Amino acid sequence: MQNQTIVTEFVLLGLSQNPKVEKLLFVIFLLLYLATIGGNMTIVVTIASSPVLLGSPMYFFLAFLSLLDACVSSIVTPTMIIDLFYKRKTISFECCMTQVFSVHFFSAVEVIILAAMAYDRYVAICKPLHYSSIMNRRLCGILVGIAFAGGFLHSIIQIIFTLQLPFCGPNFIDHFICDLFPLLKLACTDTHIFVILVFANSGSICIIIFSFLLVSYVVILFSLRTHSSEGRRKALSTCGSHITVVVLFFVPCILIYARPTSPFSLEKNVFIFADVLTPLLNPVVYTFRNKEMKNAIRKMWRSLLVAPDILK
Numbered sequence: 001m002q003n004q005t006i007v008t009e010f011v012l013l014g015l016s017q018n019p020k021v022e023k024l025l026f027v028i029f030l031l032l033y034l035a036t037i038g039g040n041m042t043i044v045v046t047i048a049s050s051p052v053l054l055g056s057p058m059y060f061f062l063a064f065l066s067l068l069d070a071c072v073s074s075i076v077t078p079t080m081i082i083d084l085f086y087k088r089k090t091i092s093f094e095c096c097m098t099q100v101f102s103v104h105f106f107s108a109v110e111v112i113i114l115a116a117m118a119y120d121r122y123v124a125i126c127k128p129l130h131y132s133s134i135m136n137r138r139l140c141g142i143l144v145g146i147a148f149a150g151g152f153l154h155s156i157i158q159i160i161f162t163l164q165l166p167f168c169g170p171n172f173i174d175h176f177i178c179d180l181f182p183l184l185k186l187a188c189t190d191t192h193i194f195v196i197l198v199f200a201n202s203g204s205i206c207i208i209i210f211s212f213l214l215v216s217y218v219v220i221l222f223s224l225r226t227h228s229s230e231g232r233r234k235a236l237s238t239c240g241s242h243i244t245v246v247v248l249f250f251v252p253c254i255l256i257y258a259r260p261t262s263p264f265s266l267e268k269n270v271f272i273f274a275d276v277l278t279p280l281l282n283p284v285v286y287t288f289r290n291k292e293m294k295n296a297i298r299k300m301w302r303s304l305l306v307a308p309d310i311l312k
Contacts, residue, residue: 007167010096010186012089013174015080015268019087026084032280033077039283040066040073042297050296057135058124058238059293061117062286064144065245068110069279075102076275080176089176093167096178101159103179103275104202107253109151111209114249116143117242118216125235126223154201161197165189175268177275181256203258210250217243237290244285248278 016022043066046053053059079099083089091099123134162180165187175182180198184191220239224232252274256267287293 007171009090009092010171010173014083014089014176022084029081036073036280037070040070043283046296046300053296057120057140060140061113065113068106069282071106073279076177099178101155104158105151105155108154109147112147112150114246118213121239122220125220157201206250206253207258213246241285245282
């Protein structure tokens with residue numbers, strides 16, 4: 001197919017056309033973004049500064065998960081906040097493609113990190129005597145490498161598909177970011193085959209990995225019958241946090257990418273939940289009931305507050 005793209009920029013319709021609503025949204029999303037970055041980077045710095053936590057595979061993966069959440073939020077939210085100042089919200093073709101690539105790259109890496117965290121919990125609960133020998137630093141490094149390689153492969157396939165589409169106008173995207181389905185609606189060609197490819201590369205992956213994670217946790221929870229009440233309580237606490245994050249991440253993913261081509265009226269709302277609220281909620285979920293994280297955060301803040309007094 002010959003590419004006949006003549007569109008050099010896209011116009012984003014955003015979340016609202018009402019200036020008063022946009023001012024309110026600016027304040028709300030700015031506060032949400034600052035809280036998201038603050039919460040996730042607090043987790044990253046806390047784990048990185050604690051040899052005990054950094055030496056634990058669970059917290060090692062959690063640090064990467066928090067860093068990925070900060071990256072996803074930084075790709076989407078600042079642009080959306082800045083656009084609330086402008087009546088005409090434009091994005092160049094190149095920046096649009098970069099945004100598609102970046103969002104899918106970091107989201108795919110996060111999918112594999114979540115799977116790695118589930119495997120870590122499985123080994124810890126089902127094979128506790130072999131945990132140290134199985135979940136060693138080398139395996140953790142390999143899993144992170146696989147996550148980034150898998151994320152790159154997934155996103156490069158998506159962007160290659162998208163670059164094959166001819167865009168000859170109109171160029172109005174009914175969204176606040178560039179993404180696959182809004183772009184497919186603007187393509188000057190039959191996009192049925194591209195919809196199938198998007199489903200195969202995004203939707204089916206979401207369904208398969210989500211199903212795999214749920215099954216793995218059924219196995220984990222089933223094996224807890226042989227543990228002591230204290231062991232079950234601690235395992236359920238960590239597993240409950242991870243299951244909550246998995247649901248928060250995968251349900252929006254399935255709603256967006258594993259669906260028919262018919263218009264999805266709530267797509268923008270689901271995107272806000274997935275790319276703005278979920279990265280904010282993850283730090284809360286992982287620290288609210290985790291005594292080790294809360295104690296490490298308190299210790300870090302105490303050391304930061306004491307250090308200036310020592311230097312005086």
